[in-house]
Amino acid sequence: MNQSKEKRNVVVRIAGAAGDGIASAGEIFGKICARQGLHIMAYNSYQSAIRGGHVWLQLNVGACDTLTHGEKPDVVILLNRTSPSVHIPDVKEGGVVFYNSSLITQDLFKMREDLTYYHFPFRELVTDPGVTAVMANIMLVGCLVEVLGLNPQVGLDFIQDRFDKKGKEVVDLNRRVFQLGIDWSKKHAKRLNVSLKGDGKRRMFLTGNHAFAMGLLAHGLKFYCAYPMSPSTGVLHYLATKAKSHKIVVKQAEDELAVVNFIIGAAHAGVRAACATSGGGFALMTEGIGLAGMLEEPIVVISVQRGGPSTGIPTKHEQGDLNQMLGAAHGEFARIVLAPKDVEDAFHISGRALNLAEKYQTPVLILSDLFLSEHFETAEPFKVKQPIDRGKLISKAAGDYKRFLITDDFVSPRLIPGAPGLMYCSPSDEHDEKGIVTSDVLAGLPESRELRNRLHLKRMKKLDRIRQEDMRPPELLGPRDADLTLMGWGSTHDAIKEACEFFAQEGLKVNQLHFTDLFPLPIEKTIEILNSCKEIVAVENNLTGQMARLIRMETGYHVKRVVSRYDGEPFTGEDIYHRVKKELAYV
Amino acid sequence: MSEAKDFNHTTAPDWCPGCGDFGLLAGLKKALPGIPLEPHQLMVVSGIGCSSNLPGFVNTYGMHTLHGRALPIAQGFKLANHKMTVLAVGGDGDGYGIGMGHLVHAMRRNIDMTYLIMNNSIYGLTTGQTSPTSGFKMKTKSTPFGNPEVPINPLTLAMGAGCSFVARAYTGHVTQLVEIIQKAIRHQGFSLVDTFSPCVTFNKVNTHQFYKDHCKDINQEGHDTSDIYAAFRQATCEQYIATGIFYESERPCYESAEEETLREPLVNHKLGLSEAQQAELMAEFV
Numbered sequence: 001m002n003q004s005k006e007k008r009n010v011v012v013r014i015a016g017a018a019g020d021g022i023a024s025a026g027e028i029f030g031k032i033c034a035r036q037g038l039h040i041m042a043y044n045s046y047q048s049a050i051r052g053g054h055v056w057l058q059l060n061v062g063a064c065d066t067l068t069h070g071e072k073p074d075v076v077i078l079l080n081r082t083s084p085s086v087h088i089p090d091v092k093e094g095g096v097v098f099y100n101s102s103l104i105t106q107d108l109f110k111m112r113e114d115l116t117y118y119h120f121p122f123r124e125l126v127t128d129p130g131v132t133a134v135m136a137n138i139m140l141v142g143c144l145v146e147v148l149g150l151n152p153q154v155g156l157d158f159i160q161d162r163f164d165k166k167g168k169e170v171v172d173l174n175r176r177v178f179q180l181g182i183d184w185s186k187k188h189a190k191r192l193n194v195s196l197k198g199d200g201k202r203r204m205f206l207t208g209n210h211a212f213a214m215g216l217l218a219h220g221l222k223f224y225c226a227y228p229m230s231p232s233t234g235v236l237h238y239l240a241t242k243a244k245s246h247k248i249v250v251k252q253a254e255d256e257l258a259v260v261n262f263i264i265g266a267a268h269a270g271v272r273a274a275c276a277t278s279g280g281g282f283a284l285m286t287e288g289i290g291l292a293g294m295l296e297e298p299i300v301v302i303s304v305q306r307g308g309p310s311t312g313i314p315t316k317h318e319q320g321d322l323n324q325m326l327g328a329a330h331g332e333f334a335r336i337v338l339a340p341k342d343v344e345d346a347f348h349i350s351g352r353a354l355n356l357a358e359k360y361q362t363p364v365l366i367l368s369d370l371f372l373s374e375h376f377e378t379a380e381p382f383k384v385k386q387p388i389d390r391g392k393l394i395s396k397a398a399g400d401y402k403r404f405l406i407t408d409d410f411v412s413p414r415l416i417p418g419a420p421g422l423m424y425c426s427p428s429d430e431h432d433e434k435g436i437v438t439s440d441v442l443a444g445l446p447e448s449r450e451l452r453n454r455l456h457l458k459r460m461k462k463l464d465r466i467r468q469e470d471m472r473p474p475e476l477l478g479p480r481d482a483d484l485t486l487m488g489w490g491s492t493h494d495a496i497k498e499a500c501e502f503f504a505q506e507g508l509k510v511n512q513l514h515f516t517d518l519f520p521l522p523i524e525k526t527i528e529i530l531n532s533c534k535e536i537v538a539v540e541n542n543l544t545g546q547m548a549r550l551i552r553m554e555t556g557y558h559v560k561r562v563v564s565r566y567d568g569e570p571f572t573g574e575d576i577y578h579r580v581k582k583e584l585a586y587v
Numbered sequence: 588m589s590e591a592k593d594f595n596h597t598t599a600p601d602w603c604p605g606c607g608d609f610g611l612l613a614g615l616k617k618a619l620p621g622i623p624l625e626p627h628q629l630m631v632v633s634g635i636g637c638s639s640n641l642p643g644f645v646n647t648y649g650m651h652t653l654h655g656r657a658l659p660i661a662q663g664f665k666l667a668n669h670k671m672t673v674l675a676v677g678g679d680g681d682g683y684g685i686g687m688g689h690l691v692h693a694m695r696r697n698i699d700m701t702y703l704i705m706n707n708s709i710y711g712l713t714t715g716q717t718s719p720t721s722g723f724k725m726k727t728k729s730t731p732f733g734n735p736e737v738p739i740n741p742l743t744l745a746m747g748a749g750c751s752f753v754a755r756a757y758t759g760h761v762t763q764l765v766e767i768i769q770k771a772i773r774h775q776g777f778s779l780v781d782t783f784s785p786c787v788t789f790n791k792v793n794t795h796q797f798y799k800d801h802c803k804d805i806n807q808e809g810h811d812t813s814d815i816y817a818a819f820r821q822a823t824c825e826q827y828i829a830t831g832i833f834y835e836s837e838r839p840c841y842e843s844a845e846e847e848t849l850r851e852p853l854v855n856h857k858l859g860l861s862e863a864q865q866a867e868l869m870a871e872f873v
Contacts, residue, residue, distance in 0.1 A: 031872075031873065034873065035873060202873050203873070204869055204872035204873055205872060205873075206872040210872065214868055214869075217860070217868070218859075218860050218865055218868070219858075219859070220858030220859055222667070222853045222854075222856060222858070223663065223666065223667055223853060225663070242868075243848065244847060246860075247847070247848045247856060248848065248853075249666050249667075249845060249848060249849075249853060251663075251666065253659065253692070254688055254689065254691075254692040255688060257655075257656065257659070257688070257689070258656075258658075258659040258688075258689055258692070259659075260659075261652070261653070261656040261659035261660045261663065262659045262660070262662060262663035262666075263663060264652075264660055264663065265632070265650075265659065265660035265661060265662065265663025265664035265665075265666075265667065266663040266664065266666060266667035266853075267663075267667075268650060268660070268663075268664055268667075269630075269663075269664045269667035269668040269671075269853075269854050270667065270668070270854040271667040271668075271853045271854050271856075272858065273663070273667070287653055287656075288653065288656070291652060291653050291656075295650070295652075381865075381866065381869040381873075382865075382869065383862075383865065384859075384865060387859075388858050388859050416668075416854060417630055417648040417664075417668070417671065418627060418628070418648070418668060418671055418854075419627060420625065420627040421627065422627070423626050423627055423646055423647050423648050423649075424648065424649070425631075425642045425643050425648070425649030425650065425651060426649070426650045426651070427642075427643060427650075427651035428635070428651055428652050428653060429651065436598055436643065437598075437640070437643050437651070440601050440640070441601045
């Protein structure tokens with residue numbers, strides 16, 4: 001595609017064995033770039049093994065906004081013997097290969113003659129006895145900094161900040177190792193022809209899970225509970241390190257049944273409580289989600305999708321759990337489902353979810369996915385946009401307090417338990433406004449049926465308010481008069497945007513329709529926007545087009561074409577571009 | 588100062604006449620003023636089952652939740668507001684069947700709360716199936732040819748799981764029950780009180796008469812509650828049914844590990860971060 005302009009981004013892939021420290025080298029390199037005002041998207045491809053698997057990290061580094069981790073790498077760094085056969089075929093024409101000549105012999109590379117090969121004996125270069133294998137990756141970072149023409153001083157400063165706590169000796173050692181990489185590259189390798197001049201803004205380099213966790217923390221979270229499950233565990237790890245300094249309770253519980261019920265208990269006590277899990281853990285939580293609906297408890301549950309069903313492909317990506325969010329738990333109750341579009345959105349949506357949960361006293365489900373939760377990207381520092389709003393939370397009330405009082409806005413004042421004289425019980429059985437059970441000895445009697453109608457309606461009417469007051473219609477981005485609209489939800493936002501750019505470069509008018517507020521949909525506005533599109537293709541990381549199905553169910557609008565990907569890999573713009581073309585047989 | 592009647596609720600229990608749960612409810616109301624506790628200082632959390640209806644019959648704060656999940660909810664509540672006294676209540680199916688996974692962890696975790704189990708060795712609300720404490724060969728609707736499984740011994744299980752207060756009572760012996768409930772609530776840590784609470788409708792084996800005939804208060808006989816081996820011997824004794832406090836340990840409760848955070852109950856904390864605090868969080872990622 002368009003290669004005529006000066007090249008302003010470069011795609012780097014580092015591949016090796018699990019345990020080689022690739023992720024940490026990538027993070028250090030990413031932060032060094034981010035500090036120079038560059039944009040980076042990095043995606044880590046790994047397996048469910050602590051050692052022994054083959055892993056790789058792909059980073060798209062750019063002077064302009066990098067929307068995805070890129071399709072084919074310009075540069076690959078190969079650390080183990082498995083790497084060449086896996087990655088050499090992927091390298092862009094004329095690309096560059098650095099390989100660990102301590103392990104890989106040159107005859108492995110006969111397959112491609114268009115590439116430039118550098119043998120990088122990086123373990124042998126380090127003679128310092130204090131250097132561990134993982135530390136040696138710092139040299140790799142030095143090498144990259146040099147061949148990409150980045151400012152080495154930023155790297156040296158970063159090492160200073162990173163290892164400062166460990167003492168001068170460690171800082172100096174790491175700096176020496178970093179310098180070795182730079183010196184080697186200067187002597188043996190050619191600088192790449194790419195212009196990577198940053199805009200001077202010091203950006204953060206972080207994952208979606210970091211952003212979720214920080215978002216919860218910044219918006220008043222007090223109680224977090226979890227059972228470890230990839231790819232959601234990053235939230236637990238981050239919050240655990242902040243528990244003491246920010247005076248929050250972080251509890252690892254025995255299973256997800258416990259997790260969701262712990263946060264219901266904490267929410268009932270009057271604190272902001274949340275948890276995160278993945279599809280299998282969420283499945284175990286579903287009864288609790290229904291309980292929160294019935295007891296009108298404000299809880300926030302983040303579910304990070306991975307390849308299912310069952311254990312599926314636990315370290316790979318999928319958008320296969322939307323149906324589960326919509327159908328979680330028996331019976332009818334109000335729920336909100338949100339799917340952030342990128343790392344920054346993950347921060348803000350966490351705060352919004354905590355507010356919505358308390359405003360409507362009902363569960364809010366945030367649907368993330370492996371790609372969003374685990375990939376690193378650059379972002380400018382976040383600022384809390386929405387002030388904390390506790391809704392109708394009260395600590396005292398008049399004598400005749402009714403926890404489930406039917407009000408004009410369907411939300412009852414929620415009393416923090418502990419006030420003298422206002423005792424009430426919240427039952428999972430159907431109940432009257434005071435919380436007295438109407439489902440046992442009174443069940444089926446006319447008065448009880450009438451109460452059931454009123455209380456059920458009160459809980460369900462919240463959905464209408466949510467729809468009208470808080471759910472954002474899908475965003476339509478790009479030319480209004482486009483011939484084709486690519487529709488997506490959640491983390492595919494940037495990949496679809498990138499695909500639209502590819503189409504635009506060909507002179508085709510393609511725009512993007514993106515949903516982050518999935519349920520309840522603001523129906524009228526959504527229909528209006530759908531009707532304004534000429535031809536819509538749904539782009540989803542699942543086989544059946546779950547969002548397209550939801551839209552048809554809620555609006556009657558039938559999005560007939562679905563571009564699916566379910567091999568465990570996230571979309572890139574280039575990938576979508578080709579798949580859409582194939583679907584429509586444009587070319 | 589509260590009195591037992593302050594804990595009376597306007598809703599009358601819907602249990603069968605003669606149900607052992609009446610004894611527990613009466614004992615509980617009688618025990619609370621002496622702790623001392625006022626109605627608003629108490630949160631009673633239950634699961635599902637006949638006995639789990641109890642929070643609706645006692646004038647305190649309450650939650651009547653899911654089958655088997657009373658403990659996680661009660662623990663979450665307690666960590667969020669540890670100044671309140673938290674009780675979990677429920678039956679043997681709730682605690683030793685569907686909720687067993689939580690029980691074992693709650694006992695080793697040792698959050699300061701009390702779990703009262705009304706154990707009738709039968710599933711009553713579902714009209715009489717075998718429960719985790721139904722006797723070997725006991726005939727029930729789901730085991731018409733006799734229960735092929737041996738029952739759980741809640742006391743040895745509790746001591747094995749590191750429970751720091753282990754007791755058993757018969758709900759018909761109110762004086763002993765009241766004393767045990769008071770000690771259990773005062774104990775700093777997780778207290779398990781297994782009570783024999785006969786189901787007069789579906790269990791014709793573990794009747795009131797059966798417990799009246801066989802229970803023996805071991806605390807009257809000089810049992811040393813700090814001796815876990817003596818406690819195991821009493822809990823497995825076949826000559827009589829031992830009741831009383833079997834084991835007590837003063838190991839620190841869970842909240843002590845969160846001392847700094849829980850100086851004030853979480854629910855009283857001020858929320859939100861200053862701009863400087865936000866900036867500090869962001870700086871870690873640069």
